[in-house]
Amino acid sequence: MDLTDRPRRLRTDGVRPLVSETRLDxxxxxxxxxxxxxxxERIPIDSMPGHExxxxxxxxxxxxxxxxxxxxxxxxxxxxxxxDAEGTRAWADDGVVQRAVRRIVDRTDAYVITDVCLCEYTDxxxxxxxxxxxxxxxxxxxxxxxTLELLERTAVSHAEAGADMVAPxxxxxxxxxxxxxxxxxxGYSRVPIMSYAAKYQSSFYGPFRDAADGAxxxxxxxxxxxxxxxxxxxxxxxxxxxxxxxxxxxxxxALPYLDxxxxxxxxxxxxxxxxxxxxxxxxxxAAAEKGWLALEEVAYESLVSIKxxxxxxxxxxxxxDIADQL
Numbered sequence: 001m002d003l004t005d006r007p008r009r010l011r012t013d014g015v016r017p018l019v020s021e022t023r024l025d026x027x028x029x030x031x032x033x034x035x036x037x038x039x040x041e042r043i044p045i046d047s048m049p050g051h052e053x054x055x056x057x058x059x060x061x062x063x064x065x066x067x068x069x070x071x072x073x074x075x076x077x078x079x080x081x082x083x084d085a086e087g088t089r090a091w092a093d094d095g096v097v098q099r100a101v102r103r104i105v106d107r108t109d110a111y112v113i114t115d116v117c118l119c120e121y122t123d124x125x126x127x128x129x130x131x132x133x134x135x136x137x138x139x140x141x142x143x144x145x146x147t148l149e150l151l152e153r154t155a156v157s158h159a160e161a162g163a164d165m166v167a168p169x170x171x172x173x174x175x176x177x178x179x180x181x182x183x184x185x186x187g188y189s190r191v192p193i194m195s196y197a198a199k200y201q202s203s204f205y206g207p208f209r210d211a212a213d214g215a216x217x218x219x220x221x222x223x224x225x226x227x228x229x230x231x232x233x234x235x236x237x238x239x240x241x242x243x244x245x246x247x248x249x250x251x252x253x254a255l256p257y258l259d260x261x262x263x264x265x266x267x268x269x270x271x272x273x274x275x276x277x278x279x280x281x282x283x284x285x286a287a288a289e290k291g292w293l294a295l296e297e298v299a300y301e302s303l304v305s306i307k308x309x310x311x312x313x314x315x316x317x318x319x320x321d322i323a324d325q326l
Contacts, residue, residue: 022308024300026070026326030113030273031319033066033074035059037081037096047207048278049285051317053079059100060107069323073111075167075315076100080121086129087121091153098161105162113165113194114158116151116179127170127224142224147172152182159188167250169196171224171237177244192247194273194313198234198260199252201225204279234260235267242270248313253277255302258309265310274306276316296325 010019036043036053043053054062063074078096080089089095097114104112119127128147147170155166166183168175176195183191202225226233234257238249249268251261252275264272280302288295299318306314316322 022304024304024307024322024326026319026323027072028307028312028314029071029303029319029323030073030075030313030315031066031071032077032315032317033059033062034077034079035096035100036079037099038079045207047282048317049282050321056096056099056103060103063104063108063110066320067108067110069320070326071319071323073113073313074104075113075115076104076163077115078120083121083123085123086150087118090118090121090150091157093157093160095157098157101158101161101163111164112162113167114163116155116158116166116168117170118147118150118154119170128172142172144173148174148178151175152178155179156182156186156188159183159186159191163191165192165194165248167194167196169199169252171196171199171226174244176241176246180245193245194248194250195241195246196252196275197238197241197246197249198257198264199225199250200228200257202228202253202256202277202279204253204256204277207278207282228256231260231263235263238264238268242268246270248273250275250315251311253280254306254311254314254316255280258305261306261309261311271312272310273313273315274309274311276303276306276314276318278317281317296321300325 034053035056037056039053039055041055045051045053066074076097080096082089101112101114104110117127119125124130126141129143130141131143151168158166166179168179176193179193241249248271249264250273251257251264254274254276261272261274284293284295284298287293300322303314303316303318303322
């Protein structure tokens with residue numbers, strides 16, 4: 001046995017941090033925030049321990065709490081005070097996200113990103129306008145191009161409210177190009193777009209749909225979100241979004257799709273984001289509550305794995321806790 005090569009020499013406490021290949025920092029993290037237009041007080045989210053739906057009046061205070069941990073960026077999700085077939089509250093001037101963003105921008109120094117989608121605002125829970133008889137013909141469910149017009153209005157309304165970045169998440173074909181054109185025409189060419197470029201039809205979204213009240217009333221989203229078995233398709237989706245003007249490319253979920261994160265990192269000179277989704281968060285909490293895992297350690301290890309795979313930015317419900325550790 002040749003003992004001239006001893007990797008353990010570089011694993012002592014003194015040198016280990018110096019040779020660490022992957023570093024996680026609070027600046028890498030984005031914290032999701034749920035703002036509820038129907039709430040008068042904070043409402044705990046049972047399936048996501050430590051997270052709450054927050055009234056609009058407390059939006060800035062909630063973001064200040066996040067900023068105190070060192071996390072600089074937040075993603076705002078809204079629970080509206082009304083829903084209809086078109087999701088018209090998504091782009092209303094007095095909508096939940098618009099009101100919350102104004103408060104956050106006026107009273108904090110956070111970098112504010114907004115989710116641009118319709119599923120939380122439609123009474124059917126899908127991410128766009130529906131074709132006639134969609135319940136009976138799910139493959140024809142979403143009216144793609146008509147939906148783009150509504151996403152344009154939503155993104156512009158967010159920019160008008162003061163959003164620093166918008167993030168279209170519906171996996172509607174052409175959504176990045178539509179938003180880029182609408183933002184530029186409205187005078188918001190400075191507002192970047194973080195596209196959910198590779199968003200899979202995943203079973204890991206369950207707790208989020210409870211939190212945001214965005215579950216489909218019928219059917220599922222397999223006809224517009226990606227098939228979990230497809231890897232190469234993610235490159236095609238990301239390439240289209242980059243060509244249409246995306247500034248950041250996101251993979252969602254993160255942990256089951258680290259191969260896709262790594263693929264995008266190799267193929268594109270764009271910032272790569274990954275969404276450490278609600279199911280990933282909830283399952284670690286559940287195991288920790290059983291005493292099977294040490295929560296802080298596995299949370300940190302999970303986020304390091306996402307960073308190691310190639311993500312520059314990580315949207316995660318662990319943001320505050322991990323930032324405190326860091």
